[in-house]
Amino acid sequence: MPPRRKQSHVWVVLIWGINGLALFSIIGFSIFYRTSLNASAANAATKTPRPGETRKIPPTSYFLPTLTPNPYYTPPVFETSTPFILAYGPRPAVIGFSLAGRPIEAYTFGAGEKQYLIVAGIHGGYEGNTVALANELIKYIINNPDFIPEDVTIYIIRDMNPDAEARSNDVDGRVNNNGVDLNRNFPSDNWAADWNRDGCWIYRPTTGGTYGGSEPETRTVMSFIASHHITAMISYHSAALGVFPGGVPWEEPSRRLAGALAKVTGYPYPPHGHRMRIHWHTRGLGSGKWCRRGCGHGIEGSQTY
Numbered sequence: 001m002p003p004r005r006k007q008s009h010v011w012v013v014l015i016w017g018i019n020g021l022a023l024f025s026i027i028g029f030s031i032f033y034r035t036s037l038n039a040s041a042a043n044a045a046t047k048t049p050r051p052g053e054t055r056k057i058p059p060t061s062y063f064l065p066t067l068t069p070n071p072y073y074t075p076p077v078f079e080t081s082t083p084f085i086l087a088y089g090p091r092p093a094v095i096g097f098s099l100a101g102r103p104i105e106a107y108t109f110g111a112g113e114k115q116y117l118i119v120a121g122i123h124g125g126y127e128g129n130t131v132a133l134a135n136e137l138i139k140y141i142i143n144n145p146d147f148i149p150e151d152v153t154i155y156i157i158r159d160m161n162p163d164a165e166a167r168s169n170d171v172d173g174r175v176n177n178n179g180v181d182l183n184r185n186f187p188s189d190n191w192a193a194d195w196n197r198d199g200c201w202i203y204r205p206t207t208g209g210t211y212g213g214s215e216p217e218t219r220t221v222m223s224f225i226a227s228h229h230i231t232a233m234i235s236y237h238s239a240a241l242g243v244f245p246g247g248v249p250w251e252e253p254s255r256r257l258a259g260a261l262a263k264v265t266g267y268p269y270p271p272h273g274h275r276m277r278i279h280w281h282t283r284g285l286g287s288g289k290w291c292r293r294g295c296g297h298g299i300e301g302s303q304t305y
Helices: 002-046 124-143 162-167 216-226 252-265
Strands: 093-097 103-110 114-119 152-157 230-238 242-245 281-283 290-292 297-303
Touching: 093 216, 103 216, 114 216, 124 152, 124 162, 124 230, 152 216, 230 252, 242 252
Parallel strands: 114 152, 114 230, 230 297
Antiparallel strands: 093 103, 103 152, 242 297, 281 290
């Protein structure tokens, strides 16, 4: 009996020993496996990929023409050179743009069949007082709406040459950004790129353009007149102190308009020293032809506002 108990005790010890060894083996393998995973993750995070080859792109060659700076150029903007802001009243219509992108605006007053046009600022800042005069007229009509007869419509282009007005208010502010005298750019029969300067404006180089109507400012006014039935037009100028009829020779309807304007303004007609005349054509009264010096008839008024 005692020998059996001793043999059973040995087997129990042996079985527990095998179980313990297996347990320690499993624990050791688990620790080893987790350590290996952590080491692999660390190596993957710190491993830096090898850079590949960088393709060398040859430099681009540019062949640009040599440009001569335009001394009359002013940077493009998209607002009027001299902001004219009204608290109330009609808003102007943008009828075109200058070379530098400035708007050319027209104000409309009245709704009658007889249509009249006033153009100011054709010589920019050099005749900036004409723009100021147009501004005052616009404000006066807004504050006195009965001033316009029922059968009349008046259009006012307050600044035909906004680039020149923005550039300067002296002799450098007369021509547009192409160096063109807009008053000599309209396509009349006697249009010329150059002319005899004796008795004319000579303070800066200027031209009549590459052809009649070559400038966007000129074409804007031409297009406006062609799309309306203008009875008469007045072009504001300064310093000559007189009223100049249109046409070569002066046309009778323009003479009558000049005489009437002289009576109410006090400016002389015939004007003093009218040796130099400025000529251009506009589409007149739907006749399908270019008639002399504007619409039904036209005049130039020179003032010292």
